[in-house]
Amino acid sequence: MSVAIPPPESVRGMKILDKEQFKLTESIPAIRLRPQLVSKYLKKLQDKLLRQPGVKHVQNCSKGDKLLLLTPSSVGGTPLSAGLVEEVAFDGGVVIDHQLTLEYHHWTMPHILKAVLPVDTREIPSSFETIGHIAHLNLPSELTEYKNLIGQVLLDNNPQIRTVVNKTNSIDETFRFFKMEVLAGDDDLMATMKENGCQFTFDYSKVYWNSRLATEHRALVGLFHPGDIVLDVFAGVGPFSLPAAKKGCIVHANDLNPAAFHSLQSNAEINKLPIQCYNMDGRDFIRKMATDVMCNPSQQKPIHIIMNLPASAVEFLDVFHSLTIQSRPTIHCYHFSKAEDAKKDTVDVVNKTLGVTLADGSFTIHQVRDVAPKKLMVRISFELPLLILPHQQQQKQIVGPTDDTPSSKRSKLDQS
Ligand SMILES: C[S@@+](CC[C@H](N)C(=O)[O-])C[C@H]1O[C@@H](n2cnc3c(N)ncnc32)[C@H](O)[C@@H]1O
Incomplete structure (x- = not known):
């Protein structure tokens, strides 16, 4: 939102928030007129009206008159033309200088921080992540001295936030x-929030x-079936896990x-x-599930293994070399890739750990998000190749989906 009048220049460099220092009285142009004329002049003066958070541009005045507050020329307002001043006078109104007093609460977070932080600040903090009542900032080191002030301003401007x-x-x-x-705020980091229809507290x-x-x-839970x-x-x-269970998965x-x-x-x-x-x-968990779940010969339902530890999940795939299992699970493994070709890199590291080559068409790759410049989070989904299991091992060869995999065990994967 554009603001007509900025906070006083004297707040620049403030490190401990002193709201009193924001008090400012400014002389601004205003039109005093009878209430019946307000709508006529509101239309005429659209681009000249004062736009200041928490200040109404139509104000009450003595003797039942109204006051229309206008943007002062000191902050970019255009003076009224002689013709307009005459018209106001003809209508029985008058153009006056009005003393407007502004305080801390008349500015929003971006306006306050722009006024306080050094002029050469590269990025004025404006966005933040929320986790329940907690606002989460990631301030650059250049703003360390201002961190508590920034936290307090954020708190003051966002009533739903209790802790920064x-x-x-x-x-x-x-x-x-x-x-x-x-x-700033309460030292309370127990967050409660909703995601995908479930409540989480942590x-x-x-x-x-x-x-x-x-x-x-x-998206991933969307691929599963009850x-x-x-x-x-x-x-x-x-x-x-929670949305999957809510959907009827075991x-x-x-x-x-x-x-x-x-x-x-x-x-x-x-x-x-x-x-x-x-x-x-x-x-250990995968080994336990191999015994308790994946070894059950009567188990006919598709099995999905989610491995979301992108920094190292791929390394955990080596555990499958030592398992004896009856089922052929679908693995959804996350990976951070810094390679130019993130898709090739992901398949390569998976192949290397599994010691096989997943055939084209036997896996899907989904780009999840940019984590940092040149660092992607990727999901690879594939059915566990039979040949990596010790009891199935004959010779390592190109592996793809086999015709003997029951279609009931095949999961529907996205094709992205
Ligand atoms: C990137 S987080 C993902 C959490 C969750 N799946 C999500 O999507 O928000 C990875 C999780 O793996 C857990 N973790 C790290 N090393 C582990 C290990 N060796 N075995 C089991 N869990 C581990 C961490 O505690 C963390 O909760």
Whole structure:
């Protein structure tokens, strides 16, 4: 929104928010006239009216008159033409100088930060991610001195936010959650939010959560059918597992992070979903599922294995070399690729770990999102090649879907 009058220049460089310093009295042009004429002049003066958050451009005045506030020329307003001034006078009105007092709450976050932060600031913080009542900023180091002021301004301008955090530069290497500091508001990092029809509660400072994956969570669960078996190896607090269970899939969900595991369990309970939860290393979980689920000869339902740990999930595929299983699961494995050809890179690393070559047409690749410049998050989905299983191994050769795979076990994959 365009703003007519900026905060006073004296707030530039402020590091501790002092709202009093924003008080400003400015002389602006205004037209005083009888109430019956307001609509006529509102139409005529559309482009000249003052546009200031929290200030009405039509104000009451003494003796029942109205005042139309106009943009002062000091901030780009165009003076009234002599003809217009005459017309106002003819209508019994008058053009006056009006003393307008503005305070901190008359500006929005971008206006305040633009006035406070150094003129050469490369990017004025304006967008942020929300996780329930928490706003999550990722401030560049050049703004470190201003971080608490920025947090407070964000809080003041967004009534739905109670806590503002800043991502510090590091990520927990194993459990993938961001280290963060509270900049303003309540020191309460227990977030509650909805995604894909399910409610999630978790301690944002202890577990992984990324609202930008909501579409991917929905897209993958969209490929499953009621009754399918879903094994979520790196489940986090359950954004794949809960909607899958809600859809009628039989879900086993695992995470090594105890905090994620506890939230997963309580989220399943809160949403009244019968999910089996595990707190194990991913390889151990897959081995356990090989015995408990994938070895059952009467198991005819399609099995999906979700592996969303893009920094290293592919490495976990080596576990399949040592498994004896009856079923042929479909694996949905995520991968970060920095290669020019992310699709080729993803297939290459999967082939290398599996020790086979997935044939063209036996897998699908889906580009999930840009994580950083030249770094893509990719999903590869494929049926586990029979030849990598020890009891099936004869000689390594080109592997593709086999004619003997029951069609009931084939999943419908997206073709992107
Ligand atoms: C990128 S997060 C994905 C979480 C969730 N699936 C989602 O989409 O939001 C990866 C998860 O893997 C878990 N994790 C990391 N190493 C693991 C391991 N060796 N075994 C099992 N879980 C692990 C982390 O705790 C984290 O919750």
